[in-house]
Amino acid sequence: MLLFGRDLNAIKMYMKNEFKKSKSDKELFFKFESTDGRIDSIEIHTDTENCSEGWSIRPHQENPTKVSRSTIDEYGHMNPICFPQCRFTITATPGGNTNSELMHPVTFKGIISDNTMFNIVLSMDIINPSPKDSKEIFRKHYAALSDLLMIPENIAAIAKQVYSEQLISQETLQDCMTDARRPADRAHSLLNALRVTIDQPGVLANLIKILKKYEAFRSTAEEMEHDI
Known part of the structure; x- marks a missing residue:
């Protein structure tokens, strides 16, 4: 252009x-x-x-x-x-x-x-760039996501969305929604479950799409998208 x-x-x-x-x-x-x-x-x-x-x-x-x-x-x-x-x-x-x-x-x-x-x-x-390693992109933004997910309303919203998109199991969803658990443990449960499958086709793109729906996560999601 x-x-x-x-x-x-x-x-x-x-x-x-x-x-x-x-x-x-x-x-x-x-x-x-x-x-x-x-x-x-x-x-x-x-x-x-x-x-x-x-x-x-x-x-x-x-x-x-x-x-x-x-x-x-x-x-x-x-x-x-x-x-x-x-x-x-x-x-x-x-x-x-x-x-x-x-x-x-x-x-x-x-x-x-x-x-x-x-x-x-x-x-x-x-025209056909080599794909970036999804796990490396996820690792790069892990700390930022962890900090955001330790806020109770954030972990609840994101966990429900990724479960609806079949990115995590029902057991992981339950771990994320249990108020008795420490916020850091709830965030770790979600991120650890995503880490295992993040390199599967479409998982990273789907996660970014979900994160961009929420103002608190939008900046991090855009950075992840830029790294792809």
Whole structure:
């Protein structure tokens, strides 16, 4: 995705807030060309017919895509600030003939800049990243979860939810709901039961989904999701 704006810091803040995993490594500084009194605009050209073997790229807008100076200015004065966007869908087809890396040029016209072309670069490792170890993710956030689960109303709510999703047994649920037990012991019962099965397919994702429903756990759940 390409973003256009007059304030680079505002763009970086927007990306940080809207796209938690995003990282910008290419910034294009430019001035608009003025041609015969016409409205200044930038044109983004993408050659969709010539991609690396096994890859395809599809702009979400007309190709070439035009973004005018007035549009960038108008979006920049919105509250909250917003930015014109140019989006692409990039697909890699698994197979022996598919190149391991895509390097696809995007060309800009209607501007004055040191650079009027840059490459979209993706590798198969980015498209299909190696899965993180669920047990390691669980271990990393164990202490934070334990602290939260020692609050009686928290352990009761989460235990009921994970039992409903068949992530723990009825015996574990009973251990978690017994008021006579120490809060630390109740939390340990739940976390220990989850630890045993956390690497089974879908368990970690399901747990994160449950945790995100509760404000007290949402921040930790989002960190766990980010680690996947």
